[in-house]
Amino acid sequence: MKNIPEKPATTKKEDRKTSIMQTALKLFSTEGFYTTTMPSIAKTLGMSVGNFYNYFASKDQLAKELMLYISTVLGDKLREINMTDVSVKEKVTMIVHMYFSIARERPELIEYFLRVFLSNREIFTKECTGMVCVSGFVTELMLFFDEGVQSGELKDQDFFSALGLFMGYLGGMVFLNGEEVLTKPLNEYETAIAENIYNALRKQ
Amino acid sequence: MKPRLKVLWLQGVTCNGNTHSFLNYPHLSYVLETFEFLYHSLLPSTYTLEEISTCVHECDILIFEGAYDPRMERVGTSLETLVSYYGSHAKYVIAAGSCASFGGMFKHSDPEHITGLGFDEKEPKGPLASSPKLINLSGCPIHPEWMGYTLRMIADNKPIAVDELRRPKELYSYLAHHGCTRNEYFEWKVDSDHFGTKEGCLFYKQGCRGPMTHASCNKILWNDVSSKTRVGTPCFGCTEPDFPRINMFETKTNMSIPQDVPVGISKRSYLTMAGIAKSFHIPRLEKRLIDDDA
Numbered sequence: 050m051k052n053i054p055e056k057p058a059t060t061k062k063e064d065r066k067t068s069i070m071q072t073a074l075k076l077f078s079t080e081g082f083y084t085t086t087m088p089s090i091a092k093t094l095g096m097s098v099g100n101f102y103n104y105f106a107s108k109d110q111l112a113k114e115l116m117l118y119i120s121t122v123l124g125d126k127l128r129e130i131n132m133t134d135v136s137v138k139e140k141v142t143m144i145v146h147m148y149f150s151i152a153r154e155r156p157e158l159i160e161y162f163l164r165v166f167l168s169n170r171e172i173f174t175k176e177c178t179g180m181v182c183v184s185g186f187v188t189e190l191m192l193f194f195d196e197g198v199q200s201g202e203l204k205d206q207d208f209f210s211a212l213g214l215f216m217g218y219l220g221g222m223v224f225l226n227g228e229e230v231l232t233k234p235l236n237e238y239e240t241a242i243a244e245n246i247y248n249a250l251r252k253q
Numbered sequence: 254m255k256p257r258l259k260v261l262w263l264q265g266v267t268c269n270g271n272t273h274s275f276l277n278y279p280h281l282s283y284v285l286e287t288f289e290f291l292y293h294s295l296l297p298s299t300y301t302l303e304e305i306s307t308c309v310h311e312c313d314i315l316i317f318e319g320a321y322d323p324r325m326e327r328v329g330t331s332l333e334t335l336v337s338y339y340g341s342h343a344k345y346v347i348a349a350g351s352c353a354s355f356g357g358m359f360k361h362s363d364p365e366h367i368t369g370l371g372f373d374e375k376e377p378k379g380p381l382a383s384s385p386k387l388i389n390l391s392g393c394p395i396h397p398e399w400m401g402y403t404l405r406m407i408a409d410n411k412p413i414a415v416d417e418l419r420r421p422k423e424l425y426s427y428l429a430h431h432g433c434t435r436n437e438y439f440e441w442k443v444d445s446d447h448f449g450t451k452e453g454c455l456f457y458k459q460g461c462r463g464p465m466t467h468a469s470c471n472k473i474l475w476n477d478v479s480s481k482t483r484v485g486t487p488c489f490g491c492t493e494p495d496f497p498r499i500n501m502f503e504t505k506t507n508m509s510i511p512q513d514v515p516v517g518i519s520k521r522s523y524l525t526m527a528g529i530a531k532s533f534h535i536p537r538l539e540k541r542l543i544d545d546d547a
Contacts, residue, residue: 128521179532188524191510195520198507208509 066104069094070118071157073111078160082112082169112165112172116182119158123151124185131192137202140193141250142243145219149235152223159223190215197250204252214249218242257286258408261305261312261339262293262349265332266359266367267319269294270394271350277476278397287408288314306330308338314407315343316400320352320359320367321379336370336380345407346370346381347388349400354389354418355494371419375494389419393491398473399424418494420467428516429480429488430463432471439464442531443538448502449485451542457511460503462490464515 072094076085087108091101105111130143152159166173166182173182180187194211197203203211222242226235262272272295278284285296291312292298292305300310306328315336323333340346348370351357355369371381371389381387390399403421406413414422430436438445438454445453455461463471466488470480481488489501505512514523 180528181532184525184528188521188528191508191524191528192521194508195510195512199512203508205507211508 062104069096069101069104070111070115074115074119074157074161077112077115077165078157082165082172087111109172109176113177113182115161116166116173116177117185119162120183120185120187122158123148124189126151127186127189127193131189131196137193137197137200138247138251141247142239144193144215145239145243145246146236148219149223149239152226153235156227159220160227163220163224163227187212201252203250211250215246218246257289258313259291259311260288260293260314260316260404261291261310261343262296262316262318263305263327263332263335263339264294265317265319265321265353266325266362267350267352268358269318271318271353271392271400274394275349275397275400278401279477280401284401284404288404303328306335308334311342312339313343314345314347314404315339316347316349317353317370318349320356321370322359322363322367323380324366333380340370340381340384340386344386345388346384346386347390347400347403348381349390350395351391351393351491351496354391354420355496357393358497361497372494375418387419388413388415388421391418391420391425391492391494391496392468393489393496396470396473396475399469416467420492424469424473425467425492427467427469427472428464429466429468429470429482429490429492430515431469433463433480433482434471435482438538440530441533441535441538442527443535445485447485448487451485452538452540455482455485455487456504458504459487460489460501461487462493462513463488465513466490466493467516468492 069090073085073090076090076093087101087105088098091098094101105114126147127144130140130147133140133143135143148159166177176182190212191208194203194208198205219242222231222235222238225231231238264272272293276295290296290298291310292300292302294302304310308330317336321332321336323331325332327335348354352359353370355372355374356364356367357369360367360369360373368379369389371377371379371384371387373379377383388403390403392399399421402424403413416422416425430439433439435445435454438452439456442457443453444457445455445459448455448459456464461482463482468488468491470488471482474480474483487502490496490498510524514520
């Protein structure tokens with residue numbers, strides 16, 4: 050029987066880093082950015098504070114890497130949808146479903162974006178300016194809109210007008226869901242919201 | 254003394270732009286010493302067009318300017334007959350300009366019948382389609398140095414490597430973007446709101462095709478000093494088979510996203526890079542280059 054080779058040290062460190070980020074995301078999105086401290090994250094993980102700093106040199110660096118991580122996760126999902134050979138209308142439905150599924154299964158990803166990234170801009174102005182930390186996701190949205198116009202399904206308009214309509218709507222619904230003011234589970238809104246978004250974006 | 258190579262410069266459907274451009278070649282005296290022009294509409298020639306139209310002479314190099322319409326006649330002889338006769342006897346056939354290369358501007362007046370000598374836009378078509386003797390010098394007009402280079406290579410009996418559109422690699426492997434003095438503005442995504450200014454990149458709003466156009470305009474400068482992009486005019490992509498496109502002073506966008514991106518770069522890669530670069534504000538690049546009021 051062959052010995053299973055041990056994971057290289059660098060992979061182990063990356064795995065540990067990812068698990069730290071997942072814990073940090075949960076804490077930041079539930080407790081708030083300023084209430085959550087580096088020692089409190091280390092404590093939750095059962096790590097010494099000193100060791101914790103081996104992974105992230107500062108809270109600001111951790112905050113930035115978390116946003117990059119979220120953008121990559123969402124961007125990868127959106128990329129899969131972009132690569133699917135279906136109509137733009139169907140893709141709108143798929144994007145809404147994907148976003149609400151993540152909000153349900155990994156709420157910390159969306160909550161961090163809404164309640165930390167968007168609400169505490171002072172943390173992100175230096176190294177996360179503009180598209181720097183969200184390009185993975187925004188690039189895929191650009192490709193989606195570009196394809197939509199080229200195919201003749203969507204009307205040509207300013208990118209940010211379309212982006213705000215699409216993502217503002219989805220983010221708003223997740224926010225309301227988080228505040229527990231919606232009368233139905235989030236997934237029950239998917240069909241109506243996808244239809245609304247498509248009707249608002251489509252070429253008349 | 255080595256006998257001079259015989260050149261025949263024939264014209265199809267043309268505006269004479271390539272002829273006029275070539276007259277600016279600084280080494281025209283070398284050309285006239287090295288080559289015998291059997292016929293050229295402006296340069297001293299051995300024969301008249303009437304004598305050429307009889308198809309009894311032979312040339313080493315046929316230079317054809319203008320789009321190819323087989324039905325068009327020169328002194329009673331169709332271009333079909335003239336190109337067939339001289340094209341089959343010549344060792345080299347040079348298509349001078351985008352009309353002769355791909356159909357160009359004049360193809361649009363009669364797309365069914367008018368083509369280039371060997372291509373209809375990028376599809377092989379025409380009397381010299383797939384001919385190994387064809388050399389395309391696309392451009393509207395051609396740079397005089399491009400013709401000068403090609404003639405010198407032939408005179409020196411040196412091989413001319415060509416690309417898939419039969420353009421000399423030495424001249425057309427570059428992009429018009431290479432050597433553009435606005436490249437720093439391109440890198441940091443600082444747009445120019447007007448053409449004719451020294452500052453800003455012309456790619457985002459002004460329709461510049463430099464990053465998609467194979468041409469050495471910013472390497473071999475025009476009149477030795479300048480180029481379109483250097484004076485603030487967008488590159489119109491005049492060396493490419495799809496020239497002329499419409500709305501050449503506008504960048505085609507879909508929801509503010511450029512429809513075409515630099516050649517050989519995926520749109521995903523380009524948008525990722527562009528989005529990040531655009532996130533930063535570089536005050537130096539947002540100011541006038543030379544501010545007389547400062």
